[in-house]
Amino acid sequence: MDSGAVPIDIEPHLRKFQKELASGSVALVLLAVLGRSDRPLYGYEIAKRLERDGEALVAGKQSALYPVLRNLHAAGLLDSHVEPSVAGPPRRYYQATALGRAVLAEWTGAWHATRAFVDQALAG
Amino acid sequence: MNASIPQNIPQYLAQVRDALAGADPAVVQDALYDAEEHLRAELAANPGVPESELLRRIATSYGSPEEVAAIYRDAEVTVSRAMRAPAPPARRTLAGRFFGVAADPRTWGALFYMLFSLVTGVFYFAWTAIGVSLSLGLSLLVVGVFFIVFFVGTTRLLSLVEGRIVEALLGVRMPRRPAYPHRHLPLLKRIGQMFTDARTWSTLLYFVLMLPLGLVYFAIAVAGLSVSLGLVAGPVVALFIDGVQTGLYLDGSLIIPAGIAFPFALLLGVVGLFATLHLARGIGALHGRVAHRLLVPGGADVAEVAPQAASAAAPAGAPAVA
Numbered sequence: 269m270d271s272g273a274v275p276i277d278i279e280p281h282l283r284k285f286q287k288e289l290a291s292g293s294v295a296l297v298l299l300a301v302l303g304r305s306d307r308p309l310y311g312y313e314i315a316k317r318l319e320r321d322g323e324a325l326v327a328g329k330q331s332a333l334y335p336v337l338r339n340l341h342a343a344g345l346l347d348s349h350v351e352p353s354v355a356g357p358p359r360r361y362y363q364a365t366a367l368g369r370a371v372l373a374e375w376t377g378a379w380h381a382t383r384a385f386v387d388q389a390l391a392g
Numbered sequence: 393m394n395a396s397i398p399q400n401i402p403q404y405l406a407q408v409r410d411a412l413a414g415a416d417p418a419v420v421q422d423a424l425y426d427a428e429e430h431l432r433a434e435l436a437a438n439p440g441v442p443e444s445e446l447l448r449r450i451a452t453s454y455g456s457p458e459e460v461a462a463i464y465r466d467a468e469v470t471v472s473r474a475m476r477a478p479a480p481p482a483r484r485t486l487a488g489r490f491f492g493v494a495a496d497p498r499t500w501g502a503l504f505y506m507l508f509s510l511v512t513g514v515f516y517f518a519w520t521a522i523g524v525s526l527s528l529g530l531s532l533l534v535v536g537v538f539f540i541v542f543f544v545g546t547t548r549l550l551s552l553v554e555g556r557i558v559e560a561l562l563g564v565r566m567p568r569r570p571a572y573p574h575r576h577l578p579l580l581k582r583i584g585q586m587f588t589d590a591r592t593w594s595t596l597l598y599f600v601l602m603l604p605l606g607l608v609y610f611a612i613a614v615a616g617l618s619v620s621l622g623l624v625a626g627p628v629v630a631l632f633i634d635g636v637q638t639g640l641y642l643d644g645s646l647i648i649p650a651g652i653a654f655p656f657a658l659l660l661g662v663v664g665l666f667a668t669l670h671l672a673r674g675i676g677a678l679h680g681r682v683a684h685r686l687l688v689p690g691g692a693d694v695a696e697v698a699p700q701a702a703s704a705a706a707p708a709g710a711p712a713v714a
Contacts (some may be wrong), residue, residue, distance in 0.1 A: 311426070312433035319453065329455030333428035336469035338568060353436075359429065 294336050299345060299364065303372045308318050308349070308361035311337060337362055340391055397451070399444045401431050401681030404457060417688045420554075421567040423464040430454055447480045492604060493669045503669065506609035512557070513606020516550065516599035523547070524596070530690025537583065544586045550686045553587035558687075564680035591689045600688040609675060616668030623661030627654035 299339045301314055309317070314337075315330040338388065342345045345368035398404035405424050413528045422633070434446055455463065493499050523543040530536030555566030586592050630650070640648040648656075 310429075310433070312430050312437070315430070316437075328428070329459050329463060330453050331427065331455040331460040332463045333465070335422075335464060338466070339424070339467075360435065377577070 290332070293379075294374075295340060296331060296379060298333065298336055298370060299340060299372045299375065301370050302346060302362055302364040305363075308347075308363040310359040310361050313358070314362075340368070344368075397444075398447050398457070400447070401428065401435070401443065404431060404447055407634070408455035408460050411458050412464065414459075415465060416565050418565045418567040418684075419464055421663050421689070424462060427454070434507060463528050481564060490666055490670075493666060496673065498676060499669050499673040501563065503613055503672040503677060504615040505557070505561040505624060505669070505679070506672055508557075508561075509602065509606035510610035511606075512554065513602035513604075515601035515610075516554070519550065520596055520599040531581045540680075541579075543581060544592055544642065547592070547599065550599070554598075554683065555687055558680060561670070562676045562680035562683070564684050566684065589689075591687075594686040598683065600684075601686075605679070607678075612675070613668070616664065617673065619662030621663045623657045623664060625661075627657050628677070 288367065297318065298314065301317060302309060313335055315333055318333075319330075337348075341348045341362065345365060346362045347365050348360055348362045350358050350360050398407055407430060408427055409420060412423060431447075431450060434454075436441065440448060454460065521525055523546070525542055527540045528538045535591065537587045552567065556568075559566040586702055616690060627650075631654075640646070
């Protein structure tokens, strides 16, 4: 996205770091979106919401959302069901479970703690 | 990158499939399902925009086929590392290797699968037998066509369910999503595809096979467990109950006195129990391969990618933020 501004020999390092950051934060972001929503959302809808809300999610591609959704579902943090749709293909809807909401609260705390720590380290 | 820009969804999916060549077929199926769901949703959300134009946009939002493939390869490594039950510590001694089988979660999963397979085996067989005979009978009528479509659809669903059971209990990666239906094809084409699709036949074969296999698995598990547990429990029970004739009798005369028979029975029971566990783990591994081969399209190349790929794809200093 901002690759034009970054010198060519720095870019791979930036890419790698962004990927590593995303690997943890995508799950938090997805859980937050679904935890806040009062109705189930499907993958495409979540992707568009994130796209609208901010710069394309932490430099990641939207295809990375689907495996994470599946993992959160497998871990019991999300419920899911498939519904046929009128306009397009059947859609898989996701919704945060009670466990998911509890975990979200804990993750939020961990995120704030990490962010404060990193900010402090960067400020010297 | 070098591949031409896809002009329509099937081309895009074909490129994802190509880019995932060599990956576990179950991963490929999941990746294709997710991509098709997203692409068709995009298409439905933007009526009037040509498909090729949408696919150009997709490359920057959802990702190009190569990027999608890379993401699924990476995600699979992470997931399988997280899901895989930790391997039991390698044991050096012969006794450690023999008794260590009880500490391997796969052993218990396989044992449970063997007991459970009697139920599922009978059900799959009955479903297949009824479905095939009704399909043949009704094929004389127009309704038969719809019944065949319905029946094949249910076997696909059942095969997905069986895949979940196999993955949970036997630890073999199976598809988590159904193969995407080819909705854009006319009905007759889709029906034709059902018959030419090798997976339809291999799924039916698997369901039929599950009856004899389930019976044998169940018999082995029950016989092995009850005989060895009986041998262990017998002497113990006899010690605590008075008035039980102890020792090994033949025609009413004592052949082996209790003092010799009990330790021997106990030893035999314990060895038998652990031998049964070994057998269960072996059968579980074997059956996992059979299920993968017959139920997953292109499943012949069983991919045990996880261990090597995990070490190769974990760069130095990857943070543990998962």
